[in-house]
Amino acid sequence: MPVWLEYEFKDTPIHKLHPFTKFVILIVLSLLATFYFDPIYLLIIAAMGTTMFTIARVPKRWILPILPIVIYQFAQNLVFGVAQSNPSLYKVLPPEIAGKVLLSASIPFIGDIRLTVGGFLWAVSATFRIPIIILLTFTFLYTTSINDLIKTLWALRVPHQIIYIVTVAYKFIPDIYRAFSTTIIAQKLRGWNLRSKNPIVLVKRAAPAVIPLTRQTINYVDRVTVSALIRGFGAYSVRCPWKIKLSALDLTLVVLSILHFAVSMYFLIVYGKGLI
Amino acid sequence: MDAVILENVTFNYLGAKEPALRNLNLRIKQGEIVGIFGPIGAGKTSLLRCLNGLIPYEFPGELKGRIIVDGLDVREHTINELVRHVGIVLSDPTAQIFSLSVFDDVSFGPLNMGLPPEKIEERVKWALKVTGLDGLEFRNPRELSGGQQQRLAIAGLLAMRPKILALDEPISMLDPIGKRSVLSAIQELRDKHGLTCIITESGTDLESVIGILDRVVLIDKGRVLLDDSPANAFTYNYEIFDKIGVGLPELVKIFAECIKQEENIHIPLTIDEAAELLEKFLEKFPVEYYRGKKEASKYASISREIQDNHIRRRPVISVRNLTFVYPNGVKALDNVNLDIYEGEMVGLIGQNGSGKTTLALNLVGVLKPTNPDAKIIVNGIDVVKSQVEDLCSHINYVFQNPDHQLFSKNVVEELSFGLKMKGLATSDIKERISEVLKTLDLEGHENDMIINLTKDLKTLVAIASLLVLKPKVLIVDEPTNGLDYQGAIHVMNVLSELRREGHTIIVIMHHMKLIAKYCDRVIVMKDGKILLDGPVHEVFMHEKELEEAALTPPPTVLLARKIKAIPDNVLTPEVVIPIIKEMMGEA
Numbered sequence: 001m002p003v004w005l006e007y008e009f010k011d012t013p014i015h016k017l018h019p020f021t022k023f024v025i026l027i028v029l030s031l032l033a034t035f036y037f038d039p040i041y042l043l044i045i046a047a048m049g050t051t052m053f054t055i056a057r058v059p060k061r062w063i064l065p066i067l068p069i070v071i072y073q074f075a076q077n078l079v080f081g082v083a084q085s086n087p088s089l090y091k092v093l094p095p096e097i098a099g100k101v102l103l104s105a106s107i108p109f110i111g112d113i114r115l116t117v118g119g120f121l122w123a124v125s126a127t128f129r130i131p132i133i134i135l136l137t138f139t140f141l142y143t144t145s146i147n148d149l150i151k152t153l154w155a156l157r158v159p160h161q162i163i164y165i166v167t168v169a170y171k172f173i174p175d176i177y178r179a180f181s182t183t184i185i186a187q188k189l190r191g192w193n194l195r196s197k198n199p200i201v202l203v204k205r206a207a208p209a210v211i212p213l214t215r216q217t218i219n220y221v222d223r224v225t226v227s228a229l230i231r232g233f234g235a236y237s238v239r240c241p242w243k244i245k246l247s248a249l250d251l252t253l254v255v256l257s258i259l260h261f262a263v264s265m266y267f268l269i270v271y272g273k274g275l276i
Numbered sequence: 277m278d279a280v281i282l283e284n285v286t287f288n289y290l291g292a293k294e295p296a297l298r299n300l301n302l303r304i305k306q307g308e309i310v311g312i313f314g315p316i317g318a319g320k321t322s323l324l325r326c327l328n329g330l331i332p333y334e335f336p337g338e339l340k341g342r343i344i345v346d347g348l349d350v351r352e353h354t355i356n357e358l359v360r361h362v363g364i365v366l367s368d369p370t371a372q373i374f375s376l377s378v379f380d381d382v383s384f385g386p387l388n389m390g391l392p393p394e395k396i397e398e399r400v401k402w403a404l405k406v407t408g409l410d411g412l413e414f415r416n417p418r419e420l421s422g423g424q425q426q427r428l429a430i431a432g433l434l435a436m437r438p439k440i441l442a443l444d445e446p447i448s449m450l451d452p453i454g455k456r457s458v459l460s461a462i463q464e465l466r467d468k469h470g471l472t473c474i475i476t477e478s479g480t481d482l483e484s485v486i487g488i489l490d491r492v493v494l495i496d497k498g499r500v501l502l503d504d505s506p507a508n509a510f511t512y513n514y515e516i517f518d519k520i521g522v523g524l525p526e527l528v529k530i531f532a533e534c535i536k537q538e539e540n541i542h543i544p545l546t547i548d549e550a551a552e553l554l555e556k557f558l559e560k561f562p563v564e565y566y567r568g569k570k571e572a573s574k575y576a577s578i579s580r581e582i583q584d585n586h587i588r589r590r591p592v593i594s595v596r597n598l599t600f601v602y603p604n605g606v607k608a609l610d611n612v613n614l615d616i617y618e619g620e621m622v623g624l625i626g627q628n629g630s631g632k633t634t635l636a637l638n639l640v641g642v643l644k645p646t647n648p649d650a651k652i653i654v655n656g657i658d659v660v661k662s663q664v665e666d667l668c669s670h671i672n673y674v675f676q677n678p679d680h681q682l683f684s685k686n687v688v689e690e691l692s693f694g695l696k697m698k699g700l701a702t703s704d705i706k707e708r709i710s711e712v713l714k715t716l717d718l719e720g721h722e723n724d725m726i727i728n729l730t731k732d733l734k735t736l737v738a739i740a741s742l743l744v745l746k747p748k749v750l751i752v753d754e755p756t757n758g759l760d761y762q763g764a765i766h767v768m769n770v771l772s773e774l775r776r777e778g779h780t781i782i783v784i785m786h787h788m789k790l791i792a793k794y795c796d797r798v799i800v801m802k803d804g805k806i807l808l809d810g811p812v813h814e815v816f817m818h819e820k821e822l823e824e825a826a827l828t829p830p831p832t833v834l835l836a837r838k839i840k841a842i843p844d845n846v847l848t849p850e851v852v853i854p855i856i857k858e859m860m861g862e863a
Contacts, residue, residue, distance in 0.1 A: 007376050008604075009416070059603070147380035150387070171374055179680070185642050186681040188664050189672055190741060191697035208693065211683035219679075223371045229334060231374070232359045232388040232436055 003181075004062055005138070006174035007145050014056035015143045019152040021250040021257075025052075026140045028261040033129040033136075035265070036274040038092070039121060042128045049135040058142045066134050074127040078115065081123035085116045091272045093118055098276075121276050146170045155244045160234050167233070168224055176217060183212045278344070279440050279472040280304040280327065285341035286498075287322060287331055296322040298498040300341070304491075306439070309466050309473045311489040311506070313482070315521040315760040316731060319498040320476035324442045327474075328362040329355040346439050360389075363433030367445040367758075369425035378404070378420070378428060379413040385436040396435075403435040406469065407461050421826065422628040423454025427461055434465070441465065442474040447481050449757060451627050451786045453826035455484045463488045479761030480787055482517075483525040483831050486510075486545050496520045511543045523761030526789065526831045529849040530554075534856040547831060551838035554856075558841050561859045591615040592749055592780050593639060593671070596651040600634055600643060600804075608634040609645075610804040616749070616782065621775040623791040623812070624751075624784045626801035627826035632784045635801070636751045639782075641667045655748045668694075672747040676754040678731075678738035687713075687729075687737055688722045694745050708744045715777065716740050716770050732763035736770060749780040756787055768794050788830040792816070792847035800825050813845035 009015065014022070033045045087099035098118035106112050146167060153163045187208040194209075196202045228234075246254065267273035282302040288295040296319045304310050312320050325331040332339045333355050343350040346361040366372055375381035382403050386396040404410045407427040412420065417428055426446055433441065443462070447455040465471040477485050486492070492509040494502035494516065501520070502513055510517075510528045517524050524532065527550045531543045535557055544550040593616040600609040608631050616622055624632050637643040638652060641664045645652070652659035655670040675681060684690040688709060695705045713719050716736050721729075729737065735755050742750065752771060756764035764787070772794050775781045785791060791798055791812060798815045800808040802825040808815045816822070816829040828834075832849055836842040841859065846852050 009376070009414075061603070145376050145380060147375050147377075147383065147387075167374065182675060182677075182680045185637075186675050188642070189640060189668050190681070190694035191665050191668055191745065192693075193665065193697070208683050212680055216679060223366075223368075226330065226334060227366065227372045227374070229330070229355055230328065230359055230364050231372070231385045231432060232356065233384075234356070234388070 003174045003177050004065070005141050005177065007142060007170075009145070010057050010143075012056050012143070014052055014139060017143075017253070018244070018246050018250040019144045019148045020156075020244050021246065021253050022140050022144060023152065024254050024257050026136050028257045029136055030133045032261065032264055032274075033132045035268055036129070037122065037125045037276045038274050039125050039128060041274040042125055042132065046128070046132050046135075049132050049139070052139045053135050056139045056143045058138055062138050062142075063131075063135075066131060069134075070127060070131050073130055074123065077123035077126045078120075080126070081119035082113050082115055084119040084122045085114050087116070087118060090118045091275050093121070093276050118276065125276070141170075152244065164228065164234060168221075168228070171224060172220065175220065176213070179216045179220070180209070180213055183209055183216070186212075277306050278303045279306040279308070279346060280474070281342070281344040282323075282326070283342040285326065285339070285343060287326065287337055287339050289322075289335060289337040292337070294497075296337075296498050297326070300495070300498060300500055302493060302500060302503070304472060304474065306472050307466060307470045308490045309462065309475065309488055310491045310493060311485055312474060312476045312493050312495060313517070313522050314476075314478065314495040315762060316478055316758075318478075318496045318520075320478070320495060321444055322498070323495070324364055324444050324474065324476065326350065327440065327442055328358040328364055329353065330364070359438070360436060361438055362440045362442060363430075363436060363438035365426070365429050365433060365441065365443040365446050367448050369422070369429040369449070372429040372432065373417045373425065376416055377413070378409060378415050378417060381417055381428060382431045382435050385432055389436065399435045399437070403431040406434065406465060407431040408457065419629075421454055422450040423457045423826075426450060426454065426458050430458070430461060430465075438471075440472045440474070444476050445478060445481075446475060447484060448478075449754075449786075451625075451826045452484075452788060452828040453627070453823070455481065456828075459484060459488050477522075478759075479522040480756060480759070480764050480789075482523065482761075483527065483545075483789075486525060494520070494522070506545055507542050510545065511541075514543070521760055521762030523765075526849050527835065530832070530835070530852055530856070533849075533853050534860070547834045547838065550831075550835055554835070554839055558839070558856070558859065589617040589619065592618045592655055594651070594653040595639070597647060598635075598638060598645050598650045598652060599647040600631075600638055601646045608804050609638065612804070612806060614799070614806065614809070616780060618748075618780055619775060619778055620797055621772065621781045621783065621795050623795035623798040624782055624801065625786070625788075625791060625798060625825070625827060626807075630801040630825065631804040632801055633753065634804075636673055636753065636782070636784060639749075639751065640664065640671050640673045642673075668742075668747065669698075669745050670747055671749040671751070672742040672745060673751045674735075674739050674742060674753060674755065676757055678734040681738050681741065682726050682734060684726060686723050686725055687718065687740075690726060690737055690741050691744050694741060698745070708746075712740045712743045715773065716743070730763070731758050732766050735759070735767050739770070743774070747779075749782065750774065751782040751784070753784045754786070755783065756785060756790060764790060788828065789848075792830045792833065793850075800827065813847055816847070817844070 029045055029048060033042060036042050087095035090098040098116060100117045101114045102117060102120055103115040104112060150163055150167060153166065192208050194205050196205060282300055285297050285300045286295050287297040312323060314320050322331060325335060326343050327345050329350050345358065348361060350358065373381050374384050379400055382400045383396050386399050404413065407430055409424065409427055409431055417425060420428060447458050450458065462473050466473055475485055486506045489506050492504060492506050493500055501516060502509055514524055514528055514532050527545065528543050535541065541553065544553050595612055595614040598609055598612040601607045612635060626632050634643065638645060639654065641659045641662055644660060650660060657667065657670055659667060682690055684693060691709045691712065692705050695708060713722065716739065718736060718740060721733065755767045759767065768790055771781050771783065783795065795812055798812045799806055800815060807825050808818055808821055816833045822828060832852055833847055836846045836852060837844055842852060842855060
């Protein structure tokens with residue numbers, strides 16, 4: 001059974017797109033998600049990402065591991081949001097709204113702190129872009145086979161060292177995930193559990209999973225390196241045998257994505273659309 | 277013309293105390309299939325690594341002597357140049373498979389060679405055809421059987437058109453039919469395409485491999501001990517195989533012990549040859565035995581004894597209506613019903629993907645049945661409603677690779693981990709550990725570093741680390757994988773001892789010889805269902821069903837079936853040899 005972050009062929013429109021098209025869409029939407037601060041604009045990007053994610057039939061359980069990251073990031077961004085309480089930092093929000101205090105507290109040694117509407121919106125948007133980019137990346141990984149990707153990278157004249165890293169990463173993540181799951185089960189069968197409120201005990205208790213996994217990762221990298229060598233990876237100065245051949249749909253989507261990016265950036269830079 | 281020449285080759289891995297290869301001399305002719313036999317650590321893999329420059333370029337160390345491969349001096353060419361001439365297939369096919377479709381994976385090598393697309397396609401089609409994988413181009417390699425995966429690994433190298441194919445224990449992880457399909461593909465490559473093939477083997481698959489070999493090279497401690505045709509090697513020098521721990525093929529063992537002393541014959545290496553010779557030989561002894569299979573009833577009593585025991589004993593595992601479907605819709609278990617009795621040693625066999633591991637993981641509570649009416653009772657406990665941690669003292673599972681499990685510095689620390697998690701007192705922990713060390717014959721290894729243990733000891737430590745929790749039932753997944761014959765026998769003897777002490781043992785494995793030797797019952801799985809279940813000799817009678825499950829009985833069983841004087845239900849040379857000797861004595 002395919003595991004987390006592993007490509008699986010399915011007959012979906014996203015799977016059928018050329019990797020180059022998917023790559024362009026991924027980059028355009030990820031960049032826009034990075035530049036936008038207005039949660040409404042981010043919602044639009046999120047809707048686009050979620051639609052692609054759904055059409056591609058990416059397993060829903062893939063999202064679960066990112067939830068703790070999002071929660072942690074939101075908590076962290078709220079702390080940083082406190083530092084964004086100055087209304088003059090905001091280009092679009094009227095100062096009276098941006099500076100409106102939502103929460104205030106007095107902390108010894110630090111003094112008074114305030115979370116303003118501006119700071120809160122900043123924290124929300126800084127957090128929101130993470131799941132959007134992850135969602136888009138997952139869709140790309142789930143729908144793009146490694147060989148299609150390699151052919152595209154070659155066609156784009158990417159150096160073979162970089163292609164090698166991509167190749168190994170593509171193989172490495174699902175395989176190590178499998179090894180990790182097996183190790184966790186093996187240790188659970190010995191009565192292992194990670195439950196403890198004491199962080200030192202928690203770190204100590206992680207050893208039965210971390211040590212075998214580290215050892216296996218090192219062995220794995222060795223084995224994959226040898227396997228790649230015996231399959232002639234990087235052996236020859238590769239005359240790129242592939243050209244990117246895009247279908248009409250691919251071409252349209254690439255052009256639309258680039259146009260979308262150009263127009264969005266124009267409005268963002270000139271009129272501050274997407275900023276707060 | 278010689279395809280491979282090794283002259284006075286000595287190699288010492290960087291930092292190693294002893295050389296892996298010592299003054300080794302070997303010549304292999306073009307188009308030969310040569311078997312390199314030797315126990316674990318004999319230097320077989322190092323020898324293969326020398327052929328395509330992995331030694332000394334990827335595995336540094338001191339290399340002396342001359343290595344010529346396909347006319348090229350290995351020292352004067354890089355790995356990148358040598359891979360066009362020599363393809364190396366590793367024992368674990370999954371390590372070599374990069375892509376997610378068969379076609380893509382085979383094209384990986386030619387792609388790296390920078391060939392034009394039409395040339396790549398031509399090579400891929402050819403490689404898939406000669407390895408019998410045509411028609412599977414768009415399948416995900418993970419969905420293939422073990423044999424098909426290994427053939428895919430071979431196809432991936434063939435597409436690079438090497439002249440020499442070196443295969444490092446290529447069939448060790450495969451089921452019997454998988455072994456046969458890989459070996460016949462190798463033979464065809466030599467016969468039709470003139471490829472030189474070198475196959476290493478450490479003992480458990482000797483009989484499968486010898487049938488296709490032109491020559492046997494026996495090595496130990498980095499030295500060549502024997503270099504001869506298989507027939508000569510096993511006729512005149514069979515003792516040495518046993519002596520260094522590689523073991524003997526079953527047919528060789530039978531002929532060497534019974535007939536070799538009587539007659540100066542070449543020891544046969546195939547079942548048909550052996551049957552013909554043995555039949556002729558036994559004609560000289562017109563004793564009572566030689567009137568059909570009269571004595572079979574004597575051995576059939578074993579089966580009755582097992583059935584009687586089932587009536588007397590209570591089932592320690594009881595499974596009813598077990599179905600399991602993975603989230604992607606694959607039905608791995610389909611309405612499995614099963615009783616396993618106290619003190620049984622059960623072999624769980626079947627092709628890769630037949631549902632063995634899924635069944636085991638359901639038994640230990642790691643996976644839960646997907647149908648609500650399923651019942652799994654182990655030692656009186658309802659597994660479906662229990663947590664893994666509550667079950668581990670009743671039933672436990674040893675994974676195939678001990679490295680998934682072992683993490684401590686030394687053996688004692690490893691064994692104490694589970695007990696500490698259970699919150700046992702130090703004195704109890706010490707007591708249990710010393711008990712288990714004694715049972716598993718691990719006394720004296722208490723303070724050995726885990727990292728320095730040999731594979732068989734690691735397997736035993738992994739078993740010990742669960743045994744301290746005193747489970748009534750122990751499921752052991754492929755305990756002999758990666759071991760030589762001696763190591764495999766050591767591990768199986770320990771499991772057998774545990775059974776004698778009252779544990780119920782379920783062994784998942786592909787080695788029919790070991791199943792026949794150690795198990796008293798065997799369960800054959802296919803497509804998530806139980807195909808056959810019964811005493812080993814009875815299950816081995818169902819050749820057709822076994823074939824369906826990609827299995828074949830071991831050579832002794834097949835030989836016994838062809839000889840009138842030998843009961844059908846014998847399983848091992850240890851039983852056949854006294855029967856033949858008795859006949860000879862009575863005459």
